[in-house]
Amino acid sequence: MLFNQIIGQNAVKKHLLTNAQLGRVPHAQLFVGKEGEGVLLLAIAYAQFILCNNKGEENTGGNDACNLKFEHYSHPDLHFVYPTVTTESVKSKPKSLDFLPQWREFLQQLPYGSLFDWYNHIGVENKQGLIRVEDASEIIHSLSLKSYEGGYKVMIIWMADKMNIEASNKLLKLLEEPTDKTVFILITENEEDLLQTIRSRCQVVHFDKLSENEIASHLVAFEKIDEKKALKIAHRCQGNYNKALQLCNNHNDEAPFEEWFVTWVRAAFRAKGNAAAIQDLLNWSEKIAGLGRETQKKFLHFCIETFRQAMLYNYSAEKLVYFETEVDGFNFEKFATFITGNNITEIYKELSDTIYHIERNGNAKIILTDLSIKLTRLIHKN
DSSP states (O other): OOGGGSOSOHHHHHHHHHHHHTTOOOSEEEEEOOTTSOHHHHHHHHHHHHHTTOBTTTTBSSOHHHHHHHTTTOOTTEEEEOOBOOOSSOOSSOOGGGGHHHHHHHHHHOTTOOHHHHHHHTTOOSOOOBBOHHHHHHHHHHHHSOOSSSSOEEEEETTGGGBOHHHHHHHHHHHHSOOTTEEEEEEESOGGGSOHHHHTTSEEEEOOOOOHHHHHHHHHHHSOOOHHHHHHHHHHHTTOHHHHHHHHTTOOTTTTHHHHHHHHHHHHHHTTTOGGGHHHHHHHHHHHHTSOHHHHHHHHHHHHHHHHHHHHHHTTOGGGOOOOOOSTTOOHHHHHTTOOTTTHHHHHHHHHHHHHHHHTTOOHHHHHHHHHHHHHHHTTOO
16 A cells, blocks of 8 residues: 555654654554544555565565555554454354455555445444453454564554443553553544543544545546546545545435435424424434434535535525535525524534434434424524
């Protein structure tokens, strides 16, 4: 993995390379960045730089055999931990090693993939993954062995905020008393969801949002997309290269979200002073409650962004608006007039609270029904 193959993040690349070349490699680092910003890819490239004694942004010039192992993410001194769930083949106590072949396939096929993509890759339906104490035990075992190449051992923990309490406490002991020449790279999209004691023992590296020009240039160079189309996609994806690839290939997993959103807000508009229309909200809540929890959360994040886009349009910030409706009869401009500074904060809070409760396995139908009734009031707020 060459550094120059990874989109943007030039400041982070320079920081990591400089420290590694000076021999100042922290034993624990926390990489914080959003989906599609290339955080996992840069962590792997950084691990390759350290393990293979490479040079510069080409990430070559070191041990050729070592570099070859990274082509298939199979270097024996590179270890991965990531959220897992029970499946038909793994009935209980799942851990990362149980899914290693699927993980390597995922990295090859979807290098900018999200947690949602990973769950889809291993065939998860209505489940939420965790990093459990079994993984923490495996980390201790792996790092207790002598390194294969005689140098560093690198442990990449992807979506580290998905660690449960038992795993977090066990990892904390390792971070407090690290073994020699061991590098931990924790990756998260939600820094605040990690234990403060773990965060305080890591050097935190924040990743930048990818610019539209960086994404468009990469689409033109590597995906052979027409420049005009690439710029349009770059504007719509909002710094998320994973979403940009989905839009390029017409495999956008958010495709049905707009229809669900429009059905919802139309029912909320009709429900004011119309008791019969409440049944439409109940039917909508039941339909969304039947989806997997990860799909529910992804859809609710889509709702947050759509309301934000509506407010931007309402306040004449059209240059920042990329929303393009594909639902017949839905007038986004007219809808936007109802989203103002008087209700956007409360709408955002209610949607965020809903995501929180769904994450904690609350009854989705009750939670979504409550949200829908509140939206009926908020959307008509003067």
